[in-house]
Amino acid sequence: MRIKVGRVGLLLLLTTTGLYARADDPLPSWREDTSKRSIVNFVTRVTEQDGPDYVKPAQRIAVFDNDGTLWSEKPVYFQLQFAIDRVKQLASQHPEWKAEQPFQAALADDLDGLADTGEQGLLQLVMATHAEMTTDEFATTVKEWIRTARHPRFRRPYTELVYQPMLELLAYLRANGFKTYIVSGGGIEFMRVFAEEVYGVPPEQVIGSSITTKLELRNGTPVLTRLPVLDFMDDKEGKPVAINKFIGRRPIAAFGNSDGDLQMLQWTAAGEGARFCLLVRHTDAQREWAYDRNSHVGRLDKALDEATEEGWTVVDMMRDWEAIYPP
């Protein structure tokens, strides 16, 4: 049987094939490039049942940093913006804040002044805005902020400033039997409010920094109260500690963007068998931000050197990503 294909028919055929190819691509926002190729190669290797690098599904643990890896972190960490907005909300109950740091700086949107108060100042800001309420009350507060707050540059809800290519990557890994975890310096109970809806990552797969909670009875009902006491800082050396505590297995893939993720990537890479480490490098001032070695937030310096030495994948946002945010 011979099939006659005219010019229009041929064009249609080609177009359709093109469409199918694109629909089949699990990572459409990743340009055909070395980063994308290295991801797909790794996933193919560990899922090929007869291959030398096969990894059983139960062992396919992938860990992702959040700030700067899954969503943006400029001009300040989004959770810090939440704290600043909350200080403004609570200011009428705290007239003394007008003359006290770090609150004065927060009320004036003075980010440099806030940075000058150092780690101690930031901790004080967090405790004044994240504690002295039940876990349920805190979740409600975060939900309300996410619903109403808008990013100063993009005028979109913060949860829309997540990286489309990373959303595709999370889904691609899960479709290949991976369990995807968030391991972030951000607050564990802050992220859990939106991680499932935004990233498809359920609460039990979100790991982060925490403050101490305490079981109490309120009118005979047990509640968990958040105390203004730091429980755990999930950054740098803390990330492998938290991974071991919460997951109890070593990940085979790790994704980060800053020196705060270095130990997590090293811990992942030090395991036996196929491993994958990736750094997101912020190179796109126009569509997002461009910063690395000299940035105060999300500094990428030592980890970048180590990536070069170890042959880790480094994503160049400008070059590798077709889109930054979801449409």
Add this chain to the structure above:
Amino acid sequence: MRIKVGRVGLLLLLTTTGLYARADDPLPSWREDTSKRSIVNFVTRVTEQDGPDYVKPAQRIAVFDNDGTLWSEKPVYFQLQFAIDRVKQLASQHPEWKAEQPFQAALADDLDGLADTGEQGLLQLVMATHAEMTTDEFATTVKEWIRTARHPRFRRPYTELVYQPMLELLAYLRANGFKTYIVSGGGIEFMRVFAEEVYGVPPEQVIGSSITTKLELRNGTPVLTRLPVLDFMDDKEGKPVAINKFIGRRPIAAFGNSDGDLQMLQWTAAGEGARFCLLVRHTDAQREWAYDRNSHVGRLDKALDEATEEGWTVVDMMRDWEAIYPP
């Protein structure tokens, strides 16, 4: 069409039906009784898609205590026996232990003397046997103990002294879309060594007490070292705290056996929608042990009163369980 069925044929039919019925029963070691009925009723209610009590699979979290709920805890907690055996192994390197409590009591198998050293003594015993090594080294030590140690009464490996009806219950819940967690006062890294093989519970679903770990470099390779410092005690009020931290959702079903589980059951029961709380009561001195209100290990007193008040399910081991341990 008429089918003739003779006497033998009828007998065969009935027998076959009987066999099928048994093969279909997901809880064959549970006698047809109120406990079994209450379990099956609950699972049916929360999984019936059009029913008023339907719970989405993601929310089907079930938490299980370990000691006395999933495996035996007499004559002493099995992990304490591990510590005693380890003291004996290490004794030649510590001649001073012969004259020092709690080590002296441990070396002499003097359980009463050990109990007399109190919580402080037990903690000292744990630190001397569970710390000052890497997490990998600790796991190897536990694995070796499980392989070689035998229970003094039953002469079986400790991991065979798990309750057959509870193994069936874990599998039954998972088959109905539940995520099954262990939430135990026992050591998280101790239980993770065998929980997956014995209970089908993966490491990331095991929650327990912990000591502090620290990331260090050994010959350029990152390792986690176990420090002799208590990190978290996962008992009583600690259980809801740990559930909130590790899972981030409230369970809909909780299973325990002692007053140490009371807060976990209360926390579970206090949520909205269908809830299920169950206590295993040790009533079978012949096949296992009989103890409750006056036992030092696994005391069941306040929780038993509350179970009666709240209508929680109380398993009577002697009456409700056809088998105690796997054959």
